[in-house]
Amino acid sequence: MDIIHHLQWRYATKSFDSSKYIAEEKLNVLYQAFNLTATSYGLQPIKLVVIKNKELQSDLVKHSMNQVQIAQASHLLIFCIESNIDEEFVLEYFNRVHTIRNTSKTILKPFQDFLISDFESKPLKEIEDWATKQAYLAMGNILTVCALEGIDSCPMEGFDPEAYNEILNLNKLGLKSVLLLPIGYRATDDIFADFKKVRKTVTESVIELKTN
DSSP: HHHHHHHHHBBBOOBOOTTTTOOOHHHHHHHHHHHTTOOGGOOOOOEEEEEHHHHHHHHTTTTTTTOOOHHHSEEEEEEEEEOOOOOOHHHHHHHHHHHHHOHHHHHHHHHHHHHHHHHHHHOOOHHHHHHHHHHHHHHHHHHHHHHHHHHHEEBBSSOOOOHHHHTTTTGGGGGEEEEEEEOBBBBBOOGGGGSSSOOOHHHHHOOOOOOO
């Protein structure tokens, strides 16, 4: 039940202590966790952009519905999706499979061809929606790992992605921002830290379908 204790501890931090910074070894844990996140087909159509620059973070506040946690946080994590999920992107994945697992390309080819054909048949909006879902999976994973590492966080959807893309030159990197996660350590005067969690009971949120 230790993990439950950590999940009870975490909350959407409303005020960070701007004088505290996350150690490199803890950041590396988060990076590894992001990279190990499950994604559809294992394609990893997402990337994590990390900002540690108080001046830049402060400039981004106005593009983040004036949420001051952006400026206060030790680091700002920006969850992005790949702009070009095409044949080349799929082929890179299968080349990795071949290199790492030494799987025959002949065995891989049918699934490879299926994915290429499937993505080619989809409109861009549908592909972006699919990729965005993978970003949410990654954020959920990182939220849990942050809690286990004693790192505070505040997941955010409320920001101007186009402004972020332009200011951070994400378009040149072939990326589009979709989610934000400021991380750091809670301020001692953040009253939200002591609020009881408001959740349904487990029996209200979980349904066990029993069969004979």
